[in-house]
Amino acid sequence: MSVTRGSLPRRDAGHRRVMVIATSVVFAFLVLVGQLWYLQVLEGGRFLDASDKNRIRVRPIAAPRGILFDRHGMPLVDNRPAFTLSFIPRELPREDETRDAVLGRVASLLHIPYQDLTDAVARVPSDSLLPVRVRRGLTLAEVAKIEEWKLELPGVITEVEPQRVYPTSRFAAHLLGYVREANDEQLKQGRYRRGEMVGQSGLERLLDEYLRGQDGGERIEVDAMGRPVRRVQATEPHAGAQVITTVDRGIQEAAERAMEGLAGAVVVMDPRNGDVLAMVSTPAFEIDRFTGTIDRDAWLRVVQDPNFPLLNRTIQTQYAPGSVFKIIVAAAGLQERSLTPLDRTYCNGEFRLGTATFKDWKEGGHGTVDLHHAIAQSCNIFFYEAGLKVGGATIVKYASTFGFGQPTAIDLPGEKSGLLPRPQVTRGRQGRTAGYPPGETVNMSIGQGTVLVTPMQVARFMAAVANGGVLWRPRLVQRVERPERLVWSDQGQVAGHAELSPVVWAFLRQSLWAVVNDNGTGAAARIPGLDIAGKTGTAQTIAKSKAEKGQDHAWFAAFAPAKAPEVVIVVLVERGGKGGQVAAPIARKILNAIFFEKIAAVEIAG
C-alpha cells in the first residue's frame, strides 16, 4: 500500500500497525519483568549471598621509585622490599567495641600509640576498601606477630612495598632529600593520594614527578578470613625514571667521613664543567629514619635541634668568606692596575684608620711583604691598604662578576644569594655621592663585614679561578632516563665570565699554589705528589655566648692539580677555628681520596 501526504481516516491500517508494534513492545517489557522476577525473587537469595561474599580487595601496588645513580653508575639510593602494616576500613569490625579491641591488640603487639591507630582509621570513610597504611618498615618479628594473630585481627594486613635504602644512615641527606607520605598540605593540592610517598626535599623533591613512577593495582577476591582466593584483575606498576647525577659516590663518602663530628659544609666541583661531585652538609639528619613513618618525637627532635640538621649548609647558609675573599681584592687590583706584584708593605701587626685600629691575625705582623707573600701568608695589613687602593666599588664589581651576591641557580630549592655591601649615599660638597666608607672597605678587603657567601658560591668562584674565568651553573643532574627513552637532560650551562688578563690569572695561581706549598697558611693541605692551590680563610663570628667566643668559621678553598685543575674543593667548618689548621687538613683527606691512584703512583716512583 502507499502512504501519501494528507489527512488519514481515523481507524486506518496505519493505526492498526502502530497497535501491533505497541503490543510487541509491551510484550518485550513482560519478558524483562520475567527476567527480573527470576533474578530478584527466585534466585534473589543466592545473589544476596554472592554480594555478601563479594569481598574484593583493591590493593594498590606501589611503583618502585626511580633510582639515583652517581656519575659512574653506582647507586646513591636504592629500593628494597619493606613490610607495611595497613588497615582495610571496610573489613574492620563494624561495632565500636570489637574494633577498638582489634586496634588495641595491634597497638600492644607493635608498641604503636593507640591514638595513632584510631587517627589513621578516622581519616578515611569506614566502608573504604582501599588499605590505609599505618606503619612502614615493620621488622620481620613484627610481621610474624601480626600473622600469628591474624584470625583475631580482621581488616589488619601486612603488605610488601618498595622502600628507600641508603648506603649509610645519613648518606648525602641534603643532596638526595627524604621521601615521606604526602602531608596534609600536599593532599590539599590534590596532586597526591593519601599514603603516597612523595619526595620532600633535595633531589627527591625536585625530580619527584620523574622518580615516582605509576602505581599499579590489583583486585583480589578474598574469603571470609581475608585470605586471598584469586587475583581478579591487575595492572602492573611502572617504575620511576632513573636519575644520573653528577655526584661521585666515592668522593661524597670520603667528604662525609672527613667531616664526621663537625658542623659545616663541603662542596667538590669539577671546574671544567661545573659538575658537583660531592655536596656535604653536617650535621646531617638520619635520612633512612625519615623514610616511612617516623614518630612525632623523633621528628620534633630533628626539627628543634639547635644545630639545624635539616639545613643544607652548602647553599642555605651564608657565612663571611674571610681571607678567601682576598683573592678578589688581588684580582681586582691587578686587573685595574691599582696593585702591582712589586708593591710592598711593612706589616707590624696593626693598621690604623682614623681612630680605629685593625689587627693582623699574627701577633707582631709578617714584616715586609709583597702581594705574593701577602696572599700566601694571608697578611691582613697588606690587604687593608690594598683594599683602600683598589676601592670598595671596584672590589664589589669584581666580586659580583665572580658570582657573589647572586644565587648559583643550582637545581636545589631554598638557595641563598649571599650579600655584597651596597654603596652608602653620603652628602658631601659635590652633592650626593654613593660610595663605600673606608672602614667598610677595609673590613671587606679581608672578607669581613657585610660580605656574606655560601660555600657553593665559593666553589663556583674557585672553579672560575681554576679554569680561567668561566662561571658554570653548578650541575647536579646529568639526565633522567626511562627504560626506553631520555626524559630530561642538563648539558651544563655557562652563567658568566670573569675577564682577567692572562698575567693576572698566572699570578693568582702562583700565589695560591704558594699558600699550600711554599710556607703558606694552607701547608696542612699539602700532599707530596699532588700540586694543590688554595686559600685559607678564618671568618670571625659574633659570639652569642662565652663558649662561642673566639670560635671562628674555618674556610679552605682549593683546586688540584694546580696546572690542569680537575677538582675544586671548598671546606667550611662552623666555629672550627683557623682555616689553615682545621679546614685545610679536611680538604687534604678528601683530596687524598680523590687522587689516591695518582699519589700512590708518585710515591712508588719516588
Added chain:
Amino acid sequence: MLRIDRRLLENVDWLLLVTAFGLVVISTVTLASLHVGRAGGSVVVRQLVWFALGLVVMVFLASLDTRRLVRAAPAFYLLGLVGLASVFLLGRTVSGARRWVVWGPLSLQPSELFKICFLLMMVWALTSRWAQPVGKLSLAMMLPIVAVPVVLIIKQPDLGTALLLVPVMVILLIGAGVRLKLLGGLALVALSALPLAWFALKEYQRERILVFLDPFRDPLGSAYNVIQAKIAIGSGQLLGKGVTGATQSRLAFLPERHTDFIFAVFAEMWGFVGCLVLLLCYVLLLLRGFDIAATAREPVGRLVALGATSLLAAQVLINVGMVTGLLPVVGIPLPLMSYGGSSMVASFMTLGLLLSVRMRQFQ
C-alpha cells in the same frame, strides 16, 4: 519561531510530560544516593543542568511543525553526518572509543544527537513522492541512508548506537506499510551479511558477544560487568536493600554505575517492586507515544511519533536487557535515567517531537 498557538497549548500531553519528569526525578535520586555520605554531588548538579537544557530544546522542538522539520530533514541528516565524522578529527578517546567531541567544558556525543536526525531522514525518505509506493526500489535507494551512518558509528566504535538504528528502521518500515514478505527478504539479506559483520567488529565487541553466549567464558574479564550487575540486581530481592545497604553499587563493585548500569543500582536499592514501578513508568511513557502515533491524522506526524517512541523503547529494552543479562553488553544508556548530557538532551528531543505531533493532531 516560538509562536505558539493557544490552541496548541491546550493539546499539550501532560501525562507524557509528568511520566518523563518522574523518571528524571528517580534518576536524580538514584545518582544522589550513590554519593550519600561522600563527595561527588556535582554529578547530580550537572545532570540537572542537562535536564534544564533538555527542557529548553524540547519546548523549542514542540513549537515547530513536524512536517516542516521533516522537509528540512536532509539538511539535518547531513549535519549529523558531519558531526559523526568530526569525532574522528576532534574526538576524545574514552576507554578505547572515540565517541566524544570536546568543546570547552562540554563533551558532546554526536551519535546520540544523530539518532534524531536519522529518524527525521527516514521519515522524509518514506514519505517522499519518489519513494511511493514503498517497494524494493525505494528500499534500495534508502539503503545508503542507513549504511553510511552505521559504518561511521561502528568505526567509532559504538556498536550499541549502530544496532539501535536497525530496530528503529524496521519499525518505521512496518509503520510505513512495507509488506511483510519484503521485510522478511530484508531480514534474510541482513542475516547473510552477519558473518561479514563479524569481521568488522572490534576484538572486544566480539568478545562481548561470545561472553553473552557463555558468561563464564571469562568471569574475570569481560563478564565481570555482567556478573556484578546480576549480583547487584538479584541481591535486591523483592523489596531492595535501601540506599545504605546497596553494597554492590556503593562499594564500586559495579562498573559504570552512573551511566549504562544505573538500572542495576536502582534494582539493588529498590528490589523487584521498585523495578516494576520503574518499568511501569517507561511503559506508560511509551504507550503514550504509541497513542500519539496511532491517533496522528497525517502520515508524517504518525511516522515521526512512531519513530521517536520506538527509539526510546529500543533503548530502554536493550539497556535493561543487557543489564539483566538477556542481551550482550553494547553500551547503550537508559534514557532519562543514565547520567550523561547528550543522552539526556536527545531523550528530550524525542519528547519534543512527540509533543509537537500531539499538539497539532487536532488542527
